[in-house]
Amino acid sequence: MSDQSPILEIRDLKIALPEGSDRPFALDGLNLTVKPGEIVCMVGESGSGKSLSAGAIMRLLPEPHVHVAGGSISFLGDDILAKTDREMKQIRGNRISMIFQEPMTALNPQKTVGWQIDEVLKLHMEGNRAARRKHAIEMLNRVHIPDPESAYNAYPHQISGGQRQRVMIAMALSLSPKLVIADEPTTALDVTTQLQILKLIRELQQEDGAGVLFITHDFGVVAEIADHVIVLRQGEVVEQGAADQVLNHPQHPYTQALIASVPDLAPPPPKPVSTLPVVLKGTGLKKTFAAKGGLLSGKRKAVTAVKDLSFELHQGETLGVVGESGSGKTTVSRLVTRLLEADAGAVDVDGKDLLACSPSELRGMRKHIQMVFQDPMASLNPRKRVVDLIAQGPIVHGEDPEKARARARELLELVELSPAAANRFPHEFSGGQRQRIGIARALAMEPKVIVADEPVSALDVSVQAQVLKLLADLRDRMNLSLLFVTHDLRVAAQLCDCIIVMQKGEIVEAGVTAEVFADPKHPYTRNLLSSIPGRHWTPPVRNTDAA
Amino acid sequence: MTVLDTELRPAEPSRAIVFWRRYRRNRAALLGLFIFAIVVLMALTAGFVDPGDPLRRAGDPLTAPFVDMSVPLGTDQLGRDILSGLFYGARISLLVGVVATLVAIAIGVIIGALAGYFGGWVDDVLMRVTEAFQTIPNFVLLLTLVAILGSKIEWITLAIGIVSWTAPARMVRAEFMSLRNREFVDAARNLGVSNTSLIFREILPNALPPIIVYASVIMALSILLESALAFLGLGDPNYASWGNMIGQGRAVLRTAWYCAAIPGIAIVLTVLSFSLLGEGLNDALNPRQKQ
Numbered sequence: 001m002s003d004q005s006p007i008l009e010i011r012d013l014k015i016a017l018p019e020g021s022d023r024p025f026a027l028d029g030l031n032l033t034v035k036p037g038e039i040v041c042m043v044g045e046s047g048s049g050k051s052l053s054a055g056a057i058m059r060l061l062p063e064p065h066v067h068v069a070g071g072s073i074s075f076l077g078d079d080i081l082a083k084t085d086r087e088m089k090q091i092r093g094n095r096i097s098m099i100f101q102e103p104m105t106a107l108n109p110q111k112t113v114g115w116q117i118d119e120v121l122k123l124h125m126e127g128n129r130a131a132r133r134k135h136a137i138e139m140l141n142r143v144h145i146p147d148p149e150s151a152y153n154a155y156p157h158q159i160s161g162g163q164r165q166r167v168m169i170a171m172a173l174s175l176s177p178k179l180v181i182a183d184e185p186t187t188a189l190d191v192t193t194q195l196q197i198l199k200l201i202r203e204l205q206q207e208d209g210a211g212v213l214f215i216t217h218d219f220g221v222v223a224e225i226a227d228h229v230i231v232l233r234q235g236e237v238v239e240q241g242a243a244d245q246v247l248n249h250p251q252h253p254y255t256q257a258l259i260a261s262v263p264d265l266a267p268p269p270p271k272p273v274s275t276l277p278v279v280l281k282g283t284g285l286k287k288t289f290a291a292k293g294g295l296l297s298g299k300r301k302a303v304t305a306v307k308d309l310s311f312e313l314h315q316g317e318t319l320g321v322v323g324e325s326g327s328g329k330t331t332v333s334r335l336v337t338r339l340l341e342a343d344a345g346a347v348d349v350d351g352k353d354l355l356a357c358s359p360s361e362l363r364g365m366r367k368h369i370q371m372v373f374q375d376p377m378a379s380l381n382p383r384k385r386v387v388d389l390i391a392q393g394p395i396v397h398g399e400d401p402e403k404a405r406a407r408a409r410e411l412l413e414l415v416e417l418s419p420a421a422a423n424r425f426p427h428e429f430s431g432g433q434r435q436r437i438g439i440a441r442a443l444a445m446e447p448k449v450i451v452a453d454e455p456v457s458a459l460d461v462s463v464q465a466q467v468l469k470l471l472a473d474l475r476d477r478m479n480l481s482l483l484f485v486t487h488d489l490r491v492a493a494q495l496c497d498c499i500i501v502m503q504k505g506e507i508v509e510a511g512v513t514a515e516v517f518a519d520p521k522h523p524y525t526r527n528l529l530s531s532i533p534g535r536h537w538t539p540p541v542r543n544t545d546a547a
Numbered sequence: 548m549t550v551l552d553t554e555l556r557p558a559e560p561s562r563a564i565v566f567w568r569r570y571r572r573n574r575a576a577l578l579g580l581f582i583f584a585i586v587v588l589m590a591l592t593a594g595f596v597d598p599g600d601p602l603r604r605a606g607d608p609l610t611a612p613f614v615d616m617s618v619p620l621g622t623d624q625l626g627r628d629i630l631s632g633l634f635y636g637a638r639i640s641l642l643v644g645v646v647a648t649l650v651a652i653a654i655g656v657i658i659g660a661l662a663g664y665f666g667g668w669v670d671d672v673l674m675r676v677t678e679a680f681q682t683i684p685n686f687v688l689l690l691t692l693v694a695i696l697g698s699k700i701e702w703i704t705l706a707i708g709i710v711s712w713t714a715p716a717r718m719v720r721a722e723f724m725s726l727r728n729r730e731f732v733d734a735a736r737n738l739g740v741s742n743t744s745l746i747f748r749e750i751l752p753n754a755l756p757p758i759i760v761y762a763s764v765i766m767a768l769s770i771l772l773e774s775a776l777a778f779l780g781l782g783d784p785n786y787a788s789w790g791n792m793i794g795q796g797r798a799v800l801r802t803a804w805y806c807a808a809i810p811g812i813a814i815v816l817t818v819l820s821f822s823l824l825g826e827g828l829n830d831a832l833n834p835r836q837k838q
Contacts, residue, residue, distance in 0.1 A: 334733075367738075379731050396739050
């Protein structure tokens, strides 16, 4: 395979950013080769320039603001950068194709799946309608869509997220391209679907012998699929080599740090918890979203998000709630904080039922149960200064504003932010810093329980590791009790003493994390655990401190 | 080595400076601001330029502009000074523009905020009321209100406010509906913040930019509405207003066109300045723009 001529060869590629950006070049000196039948993974954190390199290959950069400033890209020996727009149209979709991150937005919601595949085929394929249709259905069959005939006539919203991504792959591969660029194709998917899609990409690529340039931020995915790995940081290649080499013997300190940030799958040793008092107890929680019908449109079917959920959280314990999207885990976090009204059940915080409180009692009770939200940008009011954001809760509960602000400054230090941050607005911070502010806000109330709803899922892996470490640290020091909602089993393994596995609104398995991971009882749990990307790969011994 | 994510970026300039930088980039908006400043200046200095009543006789009737330097822009058919009418009229136009806009925005914000925040039957009821107002043509409703209330300037201003609130109400409602589901609202609610504070302290500041931009449109429309009323002779006769001047100038339009044209130009420029101002505000308040 090594003596085959490369499909894609990039030499010293430089992509210039507009003046006034944080750096002059988005990519500086990228060298890369994709050979036939090879999957090259480009890994990097957000802002590393990995998606722009895909844009450069497709000649789809937002020119003239962002443009190629130097270097060469050759595709099958031809210089891509010298092609005219007309020639590029012949290449795009036909010989180089792309799979995008978000299959819902990449597909036109107004057109059927078949129409959209046909559109690509019409441009580049000889043959009449019937032949094209036959080919399209064959492609849908190849990506293992059940009942391709009916999928051909379906609209994107009528099929599941995983199936939409399969359709995207079918579209991308329908003309047997030589090069497939996959830009985070599985990031928006659940783990079990992700594994299937990764397998599918691998399988199809081996059949066709195409080269794949796979862009991702997730080392687990890299371990699953890559032949060759390129690690990018701030537009510069810090390391590249064979997958095995980079994953198990990383040379560059940045790669080492990134790999060390991947949460380990080994759960913490179980704590002797059962003797401690219960601080949060949910009993028989139930929530149905009644889809509201209009006067004329009639009622639609109601969706049950959570049915009959019960759990106990002990003092100082971390209880993980894991499940895929649609399992009702986020609904649980909103029910126990009463941001959503439950249909039935009780939530006992410190021995008092939160759901039975009157509105004014509820406002008083809120200080016992605080929340850290998923999106650190959306959960901080953009018009307020950090110090006011943190001090707001105590002030509402009658604390003297001056004292509350002084305390807010102390809390900033506790979450390892400089006190200079106090007078700034949220948009001046990075994602990880904003999440620290969110944590400080929750801590300001000195709550008995903190509910964390996917607090690290929006963060880069190295930042994620730092925030997780901070959370674990604070929990141990302040004896906090955490209800931790996550879709990421690696994160759950790191932090949670006990976990609840949810599927379709029901608990399918609950227990001490170490035991559940070692010996899952329920088939769904087994399926989840076996779908974790890179589960066979154990990151090398941590010789550097991630944080 | 990984960079610690706790290092702060350098501080950004204050909001006011960023705002001014963005505003300044739009030349037309600067022109708008300039004309607006002149109108404000005219309103403020009216008493110095011509102390006394602008409705008194100042010279021979129908003096053409630039003939008699004691009345530089000429006089109308009753010998009233057009220049001083312009200056005093600026007061009325600004007063009507500002107060009517405040009334319209205040009603609009309250109704829109309640409808958007609470949703459900509150929204249904308030939106049906809004629609009822929207189905009646603005100017017809205004005429009716003025006929009922009388044509004192205070009532006219109030009436203009009452006919203009529907559009801002719909706008505020849309903003609230998208903002009320944002996590920061949940976060504040989870701190125990009351509904009133959630509406006015958390959501409203974030909903303001498009409302401020739209306020400039309402201001321009209010001035036009007042002028139209005055043109029909339904304005307050006790004040010199640009609309009154045009209305009376209409009678001598063929012989002394300047009686109607000069205040007409003043209205055009003022309304234009508000419209340019609104465009500039839109640019400056639009967060997608870079500083």
